[in-house]
Amino acid sequence: MLREELSLAVQNGKAKDVAALVEQGLADGETAQNLLAGLLDGMGVIGEKFKNNEVFVPEVLIAARALNRGTGLLKARLVEEGVEPLGTAVIGTVQGDQHDIGKNLVKMMFEGAGLKVVDLGVDVSPDDFVAAVQEHHPQILGMSSLLTTTMGSQKDVVAALAAAGLREQVKIMVGGAPVTQAFCDEIGADAYTADAASAAEVAKAFVTA
């Protein structure tokens, strides 16, 4: 019941209601894990609707803000309960590219799917992607490019990972408006998805395989 209420509050982007429900749940002795499940259910529904063009970027951002309010309150308790993230993803917008709205959506959807995300931000060089893989040992490396002039940097990152002997340690996911499945295949990445919700589904499948 509370799980459904939490899910609906996230879907409706009601951050205050999410906070109140989480606090009520914790006071009533609910586990943080169960409360988190309600939050993730809500983001799952939004992700699906976003994919089907039933909701758009603003609704996703508002739902994500509500989700983050809830996970912020649960963080300490989840650590106490020993809840581990499903896996880790390092993501960033490639070198020369400042666009981050799509990348931020991917981050939110990844977090909504239960992944820990290390966000490298924008204008990330191949060396910085490599360093992040060495430091965080992610299962997933996600790159976003919005410019035809920067998408080639995704290829450089794949090559830099190979040169560092790290290529087989991560699944490389690519996306962004000019990126296509054919380009993904050409540069030797592991997955292309057209939208953030599909990216989260694929990432979850990779880490739970």
Ligand code: B1M
């Ligand atoms: Co720029 N821009 N921009 N821009 N901008 C575009 C991309 C452009 C198509 C506009 C146009 O000319 N029609 C064009 C690119 C042309 C091209 O290369 N083919 C362009 C240009 C040229 C430029 C500048 C060069 C302009 C200039 O200065 N002359 C400049 C470049 C700066 C730089 O990066 N070095 C520039 C700057 C900017 C702003 C800073 C003003 C701003 C960015 C603000 C920001 O991001 N914080 C901006 C914006 C907002 C846009 C448009 C209008 C919107 C992009 C966007 O956020 N879309 C865009 C035109 C348009 O698309 N209508 C445009 C919404 C977002 C949710 O979509 O990021 O595609 P998107 O993400 C999608 C999918 O692609 C996917 O998931 C999301 C949906 O769920 N996805 C992934 C994204 N990453 C993924 C990763 C994955 C999987 C899926 O796996 C890891």
